[in-house]
Amino acid sequence: IVTKCPLSVLTISMDLLRVFLSSHPQYFYLTRSHLLMPPFLPLLLLQVTYLGKVSTTGMQFLSGCTEKPVIELWKKHTLAREDVFPANALLEIRPFQVWLHHLDHKGEATVHMDTFQVARIAYCTADHNVSPNIFAWVYREINDDLSYQMDCHAVECESKLEAKKLAHAMMEAFRKTFHSMKSDGRIHSNSSSEEVSQELESDDG
DSSP states (O other), rough: EEEEGGGOEEEEEEEEHHHHHHGGGGGEEEOOEEEEEEOOOOOOEEEEEEEEEEEEEOOOOOTTHHHHHHHHHHHHHHHTTTOOOOEEEEEOSSOOOOOOEEEOOSSOEEEEEEEGGGEEEEEEOOOOOSSSEEEEEEEEEOOTTTEEEEEEEEEEEHHHHHHHHHHHHHHOOOOOHOOOHTOOOOOOOOEEEHHHGGGEEOOOO
16 A cells, blocks of 8 residues: 655755655655655654764653753764754654654765654653754653663754654644554553643653
8 A cells, every 4th residue: 555645746855855765765656746745754764963862760751851861862963063964863753653763974875773662651841941953752761671761762853843843743642542552552541631641741841
């Protein structure tokens, strides 16, 4: 099953399309005027600078909870900063999963990719005092011994608008994941998206 998308209305940039095609060649079929693609394309795909991750504590994540971890990541990254951060990753938000593709020094996708399960994202936000261009999320990482830790991941976008778009796309990914889990019976039928939203909250101002 594929979706027929006219090239003239394709909104993804050609640079991102080139990287995406190189990492997912099996998904696309190019004709003279159309790009044939599957219906499960990402909700959003952006080139970003991955700032890294840092462990954080707590079980309830409220507005401002990522500020301290983001400042720590920002300071570490600025030590090696020149004039502008080069984009070193491709952040792909889709229902059920978020993919972080790492790019090489030429901007090409590598085989290294981090996968985040949407259901294990506890919080996300694009509201940071240190920079309005930063998007961050708190993720419940499961260790080999089945214990878990909460890690704060952060990326820098080219603009505040792009960071906001990531926050909104993450919320849409959560909604789609929630409705699918509810229909599959993995969430009680009397649960609401607002009740489960503590598992994924977007505070994007």
